[in-house]
Amino acid sequence: MQPDYSSRAARIMARIHELAAISEDADGVTRTFGTPAFLQGRALVQSWCEAAGLATRLDGIGNLRARLVSANPRAKTFVLASHIDTVVNAGKFDGPLGVLMGLDLLETLRERQAALPFHVELIAFSDEEGVRFHTTYLGSKVVAGSFDHGWLTRADAGGITLARALEMMEADAARIADDAIPADDWLGYFEMHIEQGPVLWERQLPVALVTAIAGQMRVELTFTGMAGHAGTVPMDMRQDALCAAAEFILIAEQFALTHGRGLVATVGKLALSHAASNVIPGEVVCSLDLRSPDAGQLADAYAALKEYTEALAAQRNVALGWNLVQETAPAACDAGLNETLAEAIADAGHEVVALVSGAGHDAVPISAVAPVTMMFIRCYKGISHNPLENVEIADLAAAIEVADRFLARLAVDVARQQAEATAGLRG
Structure with missing residues (x-):
């Protein structure tokens, strides 16, 4: 049976619009880390994760984490992630698109009852933009184990420290050190994001492979x-x-x-x-x-x-x-994961275009502890950090197919490696 990528894209798009309706102002989309709008938006995404049957939790920095557990006792963790905070007067897609595409992938894997040789963790990072405390990547640095506890004393424009903001969010800063994924547990990291540039729009291509981040x-x-x-x-x-x-x-x-x-x-x-x-x-x-x-x-x-x-x-x-x-520092994407993603793009019938990201992403701090790869998705005229952000359904459907193929290829590769390792131990 041919997968219905269009209907999956429509479901993701409906969620994008529902989440975007939660904002600190009516003009665009503003969900600054720790604000009531941010907490309401995160609760909505959490409800979708729980409805999908995923085990969910909130960590010490306010990241939302949902997990699909492998039956393999030696399994490592593969992370799908992006962020749900925004800049002021933002668009609907920067960050949330990657989170909600990741949720769709996990829902589909559960529906198919796929036997994965690795755990998959979906993370909606709490603060990538750094608008409130001028410290980007707060959420991903916790997961990467590179959070600087000195940041807890930083204050926002109203004099509220990060430590106090976490208390107000009912987040336990004392747990932050325990919320990192240990280096030995990482299999890799995959982030899906709008391009935030005009290359795909001008070339009329739905997706691109990211090779590095400036x-x-x-x-x-x-x-x-x-x-x-x-x-x-x-x-x-x-x-x-x-x-x-x-x-x-x-x-x-x-x-x-x-x-x-x-x-x-x-x-x-x-x-x-x-x-x-x-x-x-x-x-x-x-x-x-x-x-x-x-x-x-x-x-x-x-x-x-x-x-x-x-x-x-x-x-x-x-x-x-x-x-x-x-x-x-600049971050390079992993050659092995990028090869697998490039094969998935080609398998889906698209030209493989390699781009360097001029924008920062949560993949940057994660790249210090794990292999990372990223896929860009075409957006309207390359516009971002602007209420005019938009993604077409056809491009979103194409991106879902590529992501499906990528995870399927990765699962085959990891299962083979595990079988070879087991055979080596027996030999």
Whole structure:
């Protein structure tokens, strides 16, 4: 009997829309980690997992974890995961699509009563975006065993610490160390995600293979000059913090354009203290987001831009505060898992397109402890972090078929390896 991928896609899509209706505001989708909307959304996903007959639990950082257990006593764990938190005014698909596709895969495996040679754990990570505490990958770092307990003292804009937020969520931070999957228990990790870029949309292809994830460096810059009257301070005597910031922004843009090879630089935040139309700006705080799949290029770009900016500040007679607030190394996907995923894409009749992800994903911290692979799914014009995010049913159905084939191939490979290991012990 031919699998009905279209009906499965429709079920996933219905859940996407139902989850998206849970939001902190009415304009887009906003479910910031730990908020009532986040907790309500997580409870909805948990109810679907429980209705599917999966054993579910909430861990110490608030991740939702559902498990399909293998009958094999020597089985390792294969993780399907993405996140259910969002940025402010987000779209419906960034994160939740991967979680709900993973749930569909587990539901289908249970319906088929498939005998898997490995455990499958579905994880809806609690905080990938890092909006509230400016610490991305909180959920996945717990699972990877790389959570920094110093983060518990970080406070949000309202002064609430992460530790207090977890208490308010009724999450037990004392369990965090025990919530990591031991290194020896990992079989691998598979994340399904919208592309967040235009390549698949332009090429009219439903899916792509991810080969690597770009590293990131995020900086907070403070330019401090001297506020003054807009009408009385001569132009050549000003210490204008905003002009310094504006020149920095253009330098960062030109640097990335010139050096290329996947390097991108973005200034996404700009804040003026005591702004007024008739006052020379005395202090400006802005952000810098640098990304590259090449660790050497990323480090060189960071050093060069810091040097250029220090020279700029000195020339303009303003003080510069340069604070590196986050650093994430590039991550490579596993060659073996990627080969299996590429075969599944080809088996489903699609061209195998390999892409590097410029966006960060939970696969990054997991890659330090386990083999990871990722599949991108075509999204409308590559738009993401925007209410216009959209995925077509036909593309979603194609992605489900690829994921089905991938898990089936993986199961065959693992069963063969286990049989060969058993035969070796007997010999």
